[in-house]
Structures are given as structure tokens and as C-alpha cells.
Amino acid sequence: MRTKNVINTLGFDAADWGQTPTGWQWSLYPDYMRSRISVIHEGVDTTVVTPVPDAWLRLPSGLTLTRKDEVITYVARNLEPYRGFHVFMRALPGILKRRPKAHVLIVGGDEVSYGQVSGDGRSYRDLLMAEVGHGIDRERVHFLGKVPYSSFLSVLRVSSAHVYLTYPFVLSWSFLEAMATGCLLIGSSTIPVEEVLRDRQNGLLVDFFDGAALTDRIDEMFEHPDRMQTLRDRARRTVVENYDLRTVTLPRHLALIDDLIAGRTPAERTLK
Numbered sequence: 001m002r003t004k005n006v007i008n009t010l011g012f013d014a015a016d017w018g019q020t021p022t023g024w025q026w027s028l029y030p031d032y033m034r035s036r037i038s039v040i041h042e043g044v045d046t047t048v049v050t051p052v053p054d055a056w057l058r059l060p061s062g063l064t065l066t067r068k069d070e071v072i073t074y075v076a077r078n079l080e081p082y083r084g085f086h087v088f089m090r091a092l093p094g095i096l097k098r099r100p101k102a103h104v105l106i107v108g109g110d111e112v113s114y115g116q117v118s119g120d121g122r123s124y125r126d127l128l129m130a131e132v133g134h135g136i137d138r139e140r141v142h143f144l145g146k147v148p149y150s151s152f153l154s155v156l157r158v159s160s161a162h163v164y165l166t167y168p169f170v171l172s173w174s175f176l177e178a179m180a181t182g183c184l185l186i187g188s189s190t191i192p193v194e195e196v197l198r199d200r201q202n203g204l205l206v207d208f209f210d211g212a213a214l215t216d217r218i219d220e221m222f223e224h225p226d227r228m229q230t231l232r233d234r235a236r237r238t239v240v241e242n243y244d245l246r247t248v249t250l251p252r253h254l255a256l257i258d259d260l261i262a263g264r265t266p267a268e269r270t271l272k
Contacts, residue, residue, distance in 0.1 A: 012033055012036075015036075016260055017036055017037070017038065017256070017260055017266060018033065018036055018037035018038070019037065019038050019039075019040055019253070019256065020037055020038075020039055021039070021040070021041040021042055021170075021171070022039065022041065022170075022171055022192060022195055023039050023195055024168070024171075024191050024192045024195055025039075025170065025192075026039045038252075038256055038266055040249055040252045040253055040256065041176075041242075041243050041249050042173070042245075042249065043243055043244060043245030043246075043248065043249030043250060044173070044176050044177055044180050044239055044243050044244065044245055045244075045245045045246065046180050046236075046239060046240050046244045046245070046246075047246065049153065049177050049180040049181055050180070050181065051157065051181050051182035051232075051236065052157045052181075053067060054066070054067070055067060055154060055157035055158050056154070056158065057105075057151075057154045057155060057157075057158045059142055059144075060144075061142070063103075065103060065105075065158050066158055067157075067158055067160075069101075069103060069158070069160070070099055070101050070102035070103065070160050070222060071102070071103050071104075071105060071158050071159050071160045071161075072095065072099075072102055072103070072104045072105070072159070072160065072161050072162075072163065072218060073104075073105045073106075073107070073155055073156065073159040073161070073162045073163070073178075073183070074088055074104070074105070074106045074107070074108075074162075074163045074164075075106075075107040075108060075152070075155070075156075075162075075164075075172075075174045075178070076107070076108040076113075076172070076174075077108060077109065077113045077146075077172075078108050078109045078110065078111045078112055078113045079106070079108040079109070079110060079123070079124050079125050080112050080113065080114065080115050080124050081115055081124065081167075082113070082114040082115045082166065082167050082169055083108075083114075083164075083165060083166050083167075083172070084163075084164075084165020084166060084167075084188060084208060085108075085124055085125075085128070085165075086124065086128060087165055087208065087209060087211055087214070088163055088165060088211075088214070089128035089129075089131075089132055090128070090131070090132055090211050091211030091212070091214045091215050092104065092132065092135070092136055092141065093132055093135030093136060094211070094212070094215045095214075095215050095218055095219075096135070096136065096137055096140060096141070097135075098215055098218075098219050099218065099219065099222060102140065102160075102222075103140050103141075103142065104140060104141045104142065105142050105144060105155050105159075106141065106142065106143050106144065107144050107145070107146070107147055107152060107155055108145070108146065109145060109146045110123035110124075110125050110126075110145075111123075112124075114169065125143065152174075152177075153177075153181065156177065156178050156181040156183055157181050159178070159181075159183045159184075160184065160221070160222065161183075161184050161186055161218050161221045161222070162178045162183035162184065162185055162186065163186050163187075163214065163218075164178065164185060164186070164187045164188070164193065165187070165188040165208055165214075166188055166190055166192060166193060166208075167190065167208075168190050168191050168192060169192065170192070171192040171193070171195070171196070175187070175193070175196070176196070176239050176243055178235075179196075179197075179202070179203070179235040179236060179238060179239045180235075180236055180239040180240070180243075181236070182232045182233070182235065182236045183232065183235065184203065184204070184221055184228050184231055184232050184235070185197055185202070185203035185204065185231075185235055186203065186204045186205075186206060186214065186217050186218060186221070187203055187204070187205055187206075188205070188206060188207070188208040189205040189206065189207055189208065190208055193205070196238065197235075200231070201231070201234060202231055202234035202235045202237075202238050203231055203235055204217045204220075204221070204231070255267065
């Protein structure tokens with residue numbers, strides 16, 4: 001562990017100040033570092049990442065989906081356990097059975113970004129499909145791979161329920177982007193997620209490992225769309241008020257730089 005941290009330690013020793021995007025990440029640093037680290041997120045441009053009520057998405061199969069359809073979305077850079085892909089896939093047969101009209105859009109590559117490759121070298125998608133594929137309707141589950149940013153936003157904009165699961169690890173930009181598009185977030189009750197998402201206030205939380213609870217929450221969301229609209233609105237408001245690039249995070253980054261150039265101790269040390 002000490003060897004793995006040596007680059008961070010040497011780099012911080014040469015730095016005047018540090019920046020980290022979340023309070024949870026800040027909490028992982030030793031005390032002598034935390035006193036010289038500001039918590040300022042990179043931010044989301046909420047003038048670009050917006051809800052579009054009449055959004056539509058045409059899939060490679062030719063099928064077109066809109067907000068009128070039941071659409072469950074899952075997004076990760078790569079489909080791997082760090083982002084709960086195994087939990088989501090194992091829950092899918094039950095979700096599809098419970099919601100016979102739903103389509104599932106899965107965005108992400110077959111490489112490994114954060115964890116280890118599988119024991120036999122196969123992608124986690126291949127492993128999980130071998131395990132649960134018999135219970136998955138392949139006409140309703142669409143693996144889209146890595147997509148252009150415009151397509152990614154279209155996926156979010158037609159989403160009825162967006163599933164985000166993660167180990168205690170760096171919070172994905174896509175999580176906040178999903179909130180900014182007004183998605184109904186169903187997230188894992190892990191610390192990085194709970195820093196932003198409040199259960200039944202701006203989204204829904206489930207235990208990371210509880211696929212049955214995930215299925216229940218998705219079903220609940222579809223059964224009570226009017227109630228869930230409030231959560232969607234609050235999700236976007238959370239990002240606009242706390243993580244907007246132009247009005248919140250960029251000004252804080254610039255103020256931090258100005259303080260350092262002027263030789264001042266930055267005013268915002270642990271601002272979230």
C-alpha cells in the first residue's frame with residue numbers, strides 16, 4: 001500500500017495545494033494532506049446536459065424509444081464489478097419478468113477500467129451472459145457498447161429508471177449527468193453515492209448487493225410515475241445548485257487558483 005501511494009505522496013509534497021472532487025475522496029487522505037486540499041467537483045454544464053421531454057433514441061436494430069416507453073438504463077465506462085455490473089445483470093431476469101414491456105439499454109465497453117480482469121480472461125459481459133443469459137430476452141436488452149456523447153445524452157433523456165451501482169470508489173461523471181437530465185436515479189447505498197443522493201428525496205437507494213430490492217425499486221418507480229417526477233426534478237436541481245460548471249464549480253476553481261497566485265490560503269478548503 002505504501003508503495004502504491006508513493007507517487008501521490010511525492011506529488012503532494014511538491015504541490016502548493018490540492019483539489020479533489022468529493023468529500024468522500026477528501027476523507028481518505030491523511031490529516032496532513034486534508035488540511036491542504038479543497039473539495040471542488042469538476043462540474044457539469046447543465047446548459048448542455050438537460051432534460052428533453054420529446055427525446056427519442058433509435059437503436060441499431062431500428063427500434064425507436066421515447067419517454068413514453070419503459071426504458072431502464074445502465075451506464076459505465078466498462079462493464080465490470082466495480083460499477084455493480086454483476087449485480088445488475090443477475091437482477092435482470094427478475095426485472096424483465098416483472099416489467100414485460102421494458103427495454104434495457106446498457107452502455108459501456110468490455111474492457112476493465114478499475115478492477116481486475118476475470119479469472120479466465122473473458123469479459124464480464126460474456127461471463128454474466130453465460131450465467132444468466134437464459135433468462136434474458138435479447139430483443140429487450142440492448143448492449144450499446146461505447147457511444148458518442150450525444151448518443152449517451154439521448155440514452156439518459158429517454159430513461160425511465162437509471163441504475164447506478166458502485167463500490168466505494170470515485171463517483172462517475174455519468175451519475176451527475178444522469179441527475180442533470182432529470183433521470184430517476186436508483187443508486188447503491190454506498191458512501192460516494194450517498195454524498196449526493198438522498199433516498200426518496202432526489203432518488204432511490206438500494207443495498208449494493210440486493211438484486212431483489214433493486215427489482216422492487218424499479219417496479220415501484222414504474223407503478224408511481226407522478227410521485228417519481230418530484231424526485232426527477234429534485235435530482236436536476238441538486239446538480240444545478242451544487243455542481244453546475246458555469247455558476248458553481250468553475251468559479252470556485254478560479255478562486256482557488258487566484259488565492260494561490262496571490263499567496264493567500266485558499267478560502268475554500270473542504271467545500272463540497
